[in-house]
Amino acid sequence: MKLNWTIEKEDIEKVNQLIDNNKDKVFYKNRLEKNVNKKGIISEKDKIWKSIVVCLLTSQQNSSAESPISRFSGSKNFPLDLEICKLQSKNLEKFVAKELKDFGGIRFYDRIANLLTKNFEYLEKSDWKIFDGISKILTQNNDPKSQIQMERDCAKKIQDNLKGFGPKQSRNLLQILGLTVYEIPIDSRIAKWLNTKLDFPLTVSATTLQDLNFYNFVSDAIQNLCEKANVKPCLFDASVFIEGDKGEWTLENSIF
Structure with missing residues (x-):
């Protein structure tokens, strides 16, 4: 059919x-x-990581220009910067949840913290190879x-x-x-x-x-x-x- x-x-x-x-x-x-x-x-690990954070933050909640999500994500000193997360790796889930909760107005902070921690662990363990492969594929000139x-x-x-x-x-x-x-x-x-x-x-x-x-x-x-x-x-x-x-x-x- x-x-x-x-x-x-x-x-x-x-x-x-x-x-x-x-x-x-x-x-x-x-x-x-x-x-x-x-x-x-974007190919730098820190910017890829921030993009991952933004995607999870904007899932199923308001992400308009003046929303708490946008203000958090646009912070000059981004609270969940990759290097900060690496320093907090042993207690990353609790750290992320607290940062999101304390900022105010962000929903599902416990769930987001859990997902981000799992993704952080996967990427660090695999040396971020998934993005090397995807970038190589999608930057080719194809019909x-x-x-x-x-x-x-x-x-x-x-x-x-x-x-x-x-x-x-x-x-x-x-x-x-x-x-x-x-x-x-x-x-x-x-x-x-x-x-x-x-x-x-x-x-x-x-x-x-x-x-x-x-x-x-x-x-x-x-x-x-x-x-x-x-x-x-x-x-x-x-x-x-x-x-x-x-x-x-x-x-x-x-x-x-």
Whole structure:
């Protein structure tokens, strides 16, 4: 059984209008520079670690520009810096939980502390080789079809090896690092846009997106739509993100 997507002219116009509304915003330009033009890809361990922390912090709780999550993540002296965590490695879980709790306004701090500790231990034990391999794969020059599959495979690798990383956050992490163009984190903003702006034929929700097959199904639809509109999916994602947060994000306060 096969499914053929029918992309209508009105659908393409909506995507193009979305891009036109946001292409001059700093957040959009930053995404274009890093993910599409591949300038400023993150490869340093300390920055990868902070990206992992941000992904777990932003899972299932408010991460708007003025939220406690964003203020914590944007702290000048980041409380969960990799070197600090290494010094606290013997009691890392308790240390992380206390830092998050004491900051205030951050939910699930015990769960996040547990997941971060497990990920820290895995990465240190494996000498962070997972990211060396993923970066090598995703920085090659490939045709779009091959690149999409490679991005999807790498997201699955993240999902299989890092605790707390499902289909959305695995792609969020790769996007933050600047490694992906086509596979995007389909979050509540994207779901709302598909359900209300595009009149997507199936309801997209946090619950349905937990299933990897459904997630890939929706991702296929977004990629088909963006191809017809001549728009890179990561830029579509940036535009929806900007509008979802009313343009509050700038390059200076961005945690993504």
